[in-house]
Amino acid sequence: MATIYEVSKLVGVSVATVSRVINGSTRVSDKTRQKVLSAMQTLDYRPNPIAQSLATNRSDCVGVLVPEVHGPVFGAMLSGIEAELRAAGKFTLFATGHNVETKEREAIRFLLNRNCDALIMHVEALADAFIHQQAHNGPPLMIMNRVVSGLEDRCISLDNEYGGYIATSMLLEMGHRRIAYISGPLAWGDASARLDGHRRALSEHGCKLDERLVIESNFHEVGGSEAMAELLRRDIPFSAVVSANDEMAAGAMDTLRAHGVSIPDEVSLVGFDNAPLGRYLYPKLSTINYPITEMGRMAANWVLERVYGNGGTSIQHVFKPSLVIRASAGPSPN
């Protein structure tokens, strides 16, 4: 690989001048610039990014920390982030944290080790205090799907409460009155916000919440399945169920079918996230759209603007979910 020295030698100028051409400085005469450019072409010269990084103390790398690489939500988020960053010539470095505190910590260390210019992270296990500290010491931070108080301008999140609200509202408007709810772990902010939305919808429609119809589960398919089994066991009538994510809805659907309950004729079902799997279920799952790809893009744009001074996309911190109406929810049978 040719170096800047060879280019400068070929043209007969100093490396400083070549560097100026590379970096688009105006302080180079047109004639020289042309000669340098053509020499770069001739030698198939490309600046060594490592050397540039060392000299400028920038790496052009953005670290992305997610619980998992795969799965509908994180995959889509990564997709959005990668697309934006690459379009701007920046590199995406990723690591997984598996929602385990030690692993998340270690992943951050790992990414910082690489001198990332910024970090975009989706962490569940780390305490707010740690995030604050990180935000104040390290490189700029963008936090996904979580609102850390005092760092609101660094967070991009979904209005989960509103999502829970519209899910339940839709069912109420279809005439349902007894609506069960399968929640995620209430220790997690998104899960509890979604449930809050459910509560608000009920109360705004003058419907009182029967606590026995709320089950806290774990966001997994099996959990949803078990939660539904428990609901049926309790033998309290309900004509609709909201599940705080699509995976649990899939499990719930399985259990309902196993019990011979027809969807949506006897029981309506609404999920949350608009994961691809919802389209494969039978009947296809009504759900709440979670614009995670755009949220990823937005995070990337924030970084591009804030760290690299590219463009001026105005940044949106809170995204609104929306209804996705499919076959699994219908009018109340009563």
Add this chain to the structure above:
Amino acid sequence: MATIYEVSKLVGVSVATVSRVINGSTRVSDKTRQKVLSAMQTLDYRPNPIAQSLATNRSDCVGVLVPEVHGPVFGAMLSGIEAELRAAGKFTLFATGHNVETKEREAIRFLLNRNCDALIMHVEALADAFIHQQAHNGPPLMIMNRVVSGLEDRCISLDNEYGGYIATSMLLEMGHRRIAYISGPLAWGDASARLDGHRRALSEHGCKLDERLVIESNFHEVGGSEAMAELLRRDIPFSAVVSANDEMAAGAMDTLRAHGVSIPDEVSLVGFDNAPLGRYLYPKLSTINYPITEMGRMAANWVLERVYGNGGTSIQHVFKPSLVIRASAGPSPN
């Protein structure tokens, strides 16, 4: 951030000695090593990886090029790669190529720009010739899901022919004799190999292939749906269908249901890939397992061994698919 100079100053040795400690060279006395280590601790010193890269001409980054970041197959592959590389302290840099030649080329350039020590790529659009050239000039290459002749030792792939073979064999053993086949684009190696396996199974069981029951589609859900519609339109009897991937099987299932065909009572259905979606379909999809995560791990291990000299995992180039038996396939009704 502390530098190696500050460490050397604090201990009162030269930077060379500190560097030796960092790199685990034996040529340092125990006493000195201890002093250096504790000074590093005191200063919270971590070597600057950029500077190390510049000096050693290694980046500790492995570039990964996939068509898409999300989706069941690539997500799972990335997962395997990232896990292995990170365990070894290497960084994963990724880029997407969208199966478009210009984009794949550009992505490679992008990754090489970053001085990746190795490349793991899943490319569809690039010609063998280009890959050969890349393999001979650039850093070590690992090619996923494709066998490039002359570079077999750089490829990790699935025995697609065998997968097609066992899918159809299973149906034959269940008594099916008229088996339709929905294929992926036959220009792609994996799609045509899968169909070859189907052919072999039929002929080994003394069953002759009715070409009218083979439809070339596009690996997408809608394509599968349309292919099935076409099969039904042709009105040639069949009691089972093999789909060359799960997505098309999902589409096919939809169409069958829309036509009131019961699965598996009237028609058995088998997919390919063992994507998560298969578990969500109703009835749950029988399919062929594609051990993509392990293949990703294997690729990463190859890189670790070949490029970084870590460990000696013996490398497996061709993986065998296996049956996943679920509800969508049953005995022939005849």
Add this chain to the structure above:
DNA sequence: TAGTATGATGTAACCGCTTTCATATGGTTT
């Protein structure tokens, strides 16, 4: 006891680029 391995450490060049500061050149202004 002089001669010689051997192991620990230091010196300094180098990796490829950026950037500050100094210098040269030619054109304006007065």
Add this chain to the structure above:
DNA sequence: AAACCATATGAAAGCGGTTACATCATACTA
């Protein structure tokens, strides 16, 4: 014509490490 300015370019000092080579004790050999 002297004084001044703007502009293009070069020289050289970093950035933070690695490593070939030199040096210096120390211990061992004969």
